[in-house]
Amino acid sequence: MMGSYPQWLATGLLGLVWSTFAAAAPPPEAASCAACHGAQGQGMPAANYPRLAGLPAGYLAEQLQHFADGKRQNAIMAGMAKPLSPEAIQTLAAYYASLPVPTEAAGSPPEAALLERGAWLAQYGDLAKGVPACFRCHAAEGVGVPQHFPPLTGQSAKYLADQITAWQQGTRRGDPLGLMQTVATRMSAEDTQAVTAYLAAQKPKAAVVSQPGQGGGQ
Template sequence: MDQRMMACTLCHGNQGRATSSGYFPRIAGKPAGYLYNQLTHFRDGRRQNPGMANLLDHLSDAYLRDIAAHFSAIDLPYPPPQPVQASGSAMNRAEVLVRDGDAARQLPACVACHGQALTGVNPAVPGLLGLPRDYLIGQLGAWQTGLRHAHAPDCMAQIAKALPPEDVAALAAWLSSRPVPANSKPAPPVDKPMPMRCGSAVP
């Protein structure tokens, strides 16, 4: 599989560890269900990226599961976060959204779905740490504009559309500035329901 996945690592870095570009995320160690969902989203047009669509166009669901399992099993250390420029008030506002959410806007806390350590939850919820600021802004913007979709109900689209630009910038700065814990593996599945119905929760 390492040789077969060379097309992936050209953009996503050696073993899927990401590059310094800021627009190609780490895929190593992500939950297999999440990776599988994203591969099918690119292949089936829910996420817009011509390069990814061309790579995946003729691949079967079974092979996409093999790709997802391959990268999910790779355990690599994360580099330290890059410094970011953001005001103290913006970082404080972001941390409140991450830890507590905003009930008035029906925004759940990020940790309610992505895990208390923000390293993701198996089988299909990704971690939010270790991602570049520009990538986070780009993905939230893609949900806001409809360029990115997931299985219905698309909970992240609903959340992103409730975030004004200053909250998007603050969240991206806060998340990208946080170090990834030594145990970066996704948390085990939880029995309690998620705070929102989310179609991509189970692949």
């Protein structure tokens, strides 16, 4: 009986049992995801693999489908997504959405001028160029709005810049009303560098914004 064990051992056993049941077991399909995106979905900024942890489940499922049908063109991810059943896609999306948001920024603060320009674009945009603020769609501090507007913080500058380029070149599609493709085509290389460097230097936070009938992202 538990009462026959020393108090420290009983407490430890209870903690182990609780943590075993409290932590969601990764689905089998997540084993191949972890090789690039990290054991906790935290991403690998140095290798340009994005974080998945805490992204909205609806967004993750949608992107896996886009990789499978070619709306997002990436040879590695297409090969990973195409064999997945609809059920497996939903399972993976729910699992990664349930993981805790990383607490560390994906990059270091850039030089002052770049940081200032990037912060301005993220918060206010550049109306003269027809570029809205990033936070207008992706919510204050870039935490994202389920399901179509993902978090921006917690991703590396290179990954974010690569996505802007993909929108510009048409190798990434599927955004609501073509918003990101339109915005991306109006962004200069300098502004892309500034805003992505700024976003990567921000510590990610859990999203608290949700649409009616949807849960907020983690």
